[in-house]
Amino acid sequence: MSPIDFAYSRSADAQGNAKGAGAKPDPAGEIHPCSACTVRTLTVCAALEAEELRRLAEILQTTRFDAGHTVFGEGEPADTLYNVTSGTVKVYKLLPDGRRQITGFLLPGDFFGLSVDDSYAYTAETVTPVSLCRFPRRRMEALLDEFPKMQRRLFSMASNELAAAQDQMLLLGRKTAKEKICSFLMLLSQRASRRGHKTNPVHVPMSRADIADYLGLTTETVSRTFTQLKTSRVISLLEGNKVQIQDMDDLLDLAEGA
Amino acid sequence: MSPIDFAYSRSADAQGNAKGAGAKPDPAGEIHPCSACTVRTLTVCAALEAEELRRLAEILQTTRFDAGHTVFGEGEPADTLYNVTSGTVKVYKLLPDGRRQITGFLLPGDFFGLSVDDSYAYTAETVTPVSLCRFPRRRMEALLDEFPKMQRRLFSMASNELAAAQDQMLLLGRKTAKEKICSFLMLLSQRASRRGHKTNPVHVPMSRADIADYLGLTTETVSRTFTQLKTSRVISLLEGNKVQIQDMDDLLDLAEGA
DNA sequence: CTCCGGCCATGATCTGGATCAAAGATCGGT
DNA sequence: ACCGATCTTTGATCCAGATCATGGCCGGAG
Numbered sequence: 025m026s027p028i029d030f031a032y033s034r035s036a037d038a039q040g041n042a043k044g045a046g047a048k049p050d051p052a053g054e055i056h057p058c059s060a061c062t063v064r065t066l067t068v069c070a071a072l073e074a075e076e077l078r079r080l081a082e083i084l085q086t087t088r089f090d091a092g093h094t095v096f097g098e099g100e101p102a103d104t105l106y107n108v109t110s111g112t113v114k115v116y117k118l119l120p121d122g123r124r125q126i127t128g129f130l131l132p133g134d135f136f137g138l139s140v141d142d143s144y145a146y147t148a149e150t151v152t153p154v155s156l157c158r159f160p161r162r163r164m165e166a167l168l169d170e171f172p173k174m175q176r177r178l179f180s181m182a183s184n185e186l187a188a189a190q191d192q193m194l195l196l197g198r199k200t201a202k203e204k205i206c207s208f209l210m211l212l213s214q215r216a217s218r219r220g221h222k223t224n225p226v227h228v229p230m231s232r233a234d235i236a237d238y239l240g241l242t243t244e245t246v247s248r249t250f251t252q253l254k255t256s257r258v259i260s261l262l263e264g265n266k267v268q269i270q271d272m273d274d275l276l277d278l279a280e281g282a
Numbered sequence: 283m284s285p286i287d288f289a290y291s292r293s294a295d296a297q298g299n300a301k302g303a304g305a306k307p308d309p310a311g312e313i314h315p316c317s318a319c320t321v322r323t324l325t326v327c328a329a330l331e332a333e334e335l336r337r338l339a340e341i342l343q344t345t346r347f348d349a350g351h352t353v354f355g356e357g358e359p360a361d362t363l364y365n366v367t368s369g370t371v372k373v374y375k376l377l378p379d380g381r382r383q384i385t386g387f388l389l390p391g392d393f394f395g396l397s398v399d400d401s402y403a404y405t406a407e408t409v410t411p412v413s414l415c416r417f418p419r420r421r422m423e424a425l426l427d428e429f430p431k432m433q434r435r436l437f438s439m440a441s442n443e444l445a446a447a448q449d450q451m452l453l454l455g456r457k458t459a460k461e462k463i464c465s466f467l468m469l470l471s472q473r474a475s476r477r478g479h480k481t482n483p484v485h486v487p488m489s490r491a492d493i494a495d496y497l498g499l500t501t502e503t504v505s506r507t508f509t510q511l512k513t514s515r516v517i518s519l520l521e522g523n524k525v526q527i528q529d530m531d532d533l534l535d536l537a538e539g540a
Numbered sequence: 541c542t543c544c545g546g547c548c549a550t551g552a553t554c555t556g557g558a559t560c561a562a563a564g565a566t567c568g569g570t
Numbered sequence: 571a572c573c574g575a576t577c578t579t580t581g582a583t584c585c586a587g588a589t590c591a592t593g594g595c596c597g598g599a600g
Contacts, residue, residue, distance in 0.1 A: 138441060
């Protein structure tokens with residue numbers, strides 16, 4: 025049995041196409057940050073009692089950020105837990121000389137900012153414009169003590185992330201550039217699927233540099249590998265940062281070196 | 283405040299020197315597996331109530347394995363949670379063609395075998411002779427439901443592992459061979475310190491091949507880098523798989539590329 | 541004691557991906 | 571519509587670490 029069936033919102037996608045103040049009206053319809061956030065968070069916390077939901081809604085606040093905004097930096101006091109309502113967030117660690125490793129991309133429904141320490145262990149920065157729910161850490165902890173079911177859900181999410189982290193270690197330590205890129209595309213496709221979006225022309229909102237820092241490569245190698253995959257008819261690059269996967273099974277094989 | 287202050291046993295070290303049936307008597311004194319396990323686990327679960335401890339002790343079973351034994355394989359049904367009592371365990375994932383990534387080395391006090399799925403996501407194999415506590419998954423879950431404090435402790439441990447996993451991703455994706463080896467030695471030293479052992483001539487129980495598969499290198503590169511560090515007087519190799527660190531601060535700088 | 545099978549070290553060579561360099565795209569701003 | 575800044579692609583070259591190959595070491599079995 026899988027304790028982590030945590031339900032992503034099946035509602036209309038309020039994400040991605042928020043390209044600043046475009047002339048045409050937002051096709052997805054503008055949702056008021058607060059209501060969107062509440063809906064999202066409550067969906068994530070499905071299976072909770074009415075009382076728990078009410079109390080959760082009580083403590084959450086909402087914020088919006090443009091693309092490229094640092095939500096918090098590594099080492100800052102960790103006093104807030106975040107949940108992504110719309111958009112994409114990247115979290116990364118740096119070496120003193122500036123080398124960067126992105127440890128994850130966060131999509132709507134994902135939490136971040138949880139820390140076992142007094143301070144954040146990584147930096148969080150927006151990739152696209154995002155809206156976020158903020159949960160003050162103290163009040164969140166109190167709530168967790170009060171409602172074991174929420175604690176359990178958070179634990180499941182952490183376990184899930186741990187499994188994903190192990191997959192990523194295998195990728196970083198042992199896969200070739202081509203396998204890394206294919207794995208990455210598979211991941212994006214699978215995440216889209218779990219969130220109830222169409223999985224094939226998959227949306228890739230992040231830059232080549234971000235992909236490189238996520239996969240332990242350089243932008244040049246990422247770019248070359250994409251064109252290589254395009255040339256060998258495994259994928260095709262569509263406009264609007266979309267990638268069309270020709271054969272999902274081929275891609276999966278390539279991702280595992282088969 | 284750090285919710286994960288989970289106390290490692292301060293008792294005598296029952297680990298490491300168990301090199302089969304040696305002629306001389308075990309200097310650390312042979313502890314009966316069962317009692318050792320109970321002590322260890324109870325220490326890990328410090329701050330629990332007497333009732334909780336009693337119930338925990340009730341469900342645990344103990345086992346011993348020789349070096350090189352597979353405790354469970356990736357994909358097998360995940361029905362047991364393990365806690366290391368003595369010895370070292372490695373957990374790893376494989377690619378179809380045999381490439382291997384070790385995602386962690388587990389020391390006394392560490393748990394493994396937790397799964398969000400029906401099956402284990404990785405293989406667990408002993409590095410040295412080990413003794414383990416087994417917790418049947420069903421009964422453990424029931425216990426967690428009953429005692430939120432235990433749930434909380436497990437959550438803290440998962441969060442900690444997650445932070446470690448992120449460090450490891452930075453290492454695998456962005457560090458050079460020398461930085462990787464230095465980071466690895468620092469890690470071993472710090473873990474020894476937290477467990478109340480002497481941190482300097484640090485014990486390295488695993489083979490070059492295991493180190494290579496943990497750091498995303500080859501055995502040759504690991505070997506070469508060790509001799510290089512030895513030549514430049516950063517470390518010296520002692521007998522009995524011990525490594526003497528000449529200057530801890532130097533090593534720390536080398537680990538971060540400073 | 542010697543033999544054998546893992547490990548470990550070290551040398552020689554090769555190569556995937558990094559680095560260096562320089563055109564095209566794309567996009568926001570005026 | 572034009573311009574500069576940023577991102578992406580592509581080419582040429584380099585090099586850290588992989589691969590291939592060999593010999594030494596240690597520990598257990600006969």
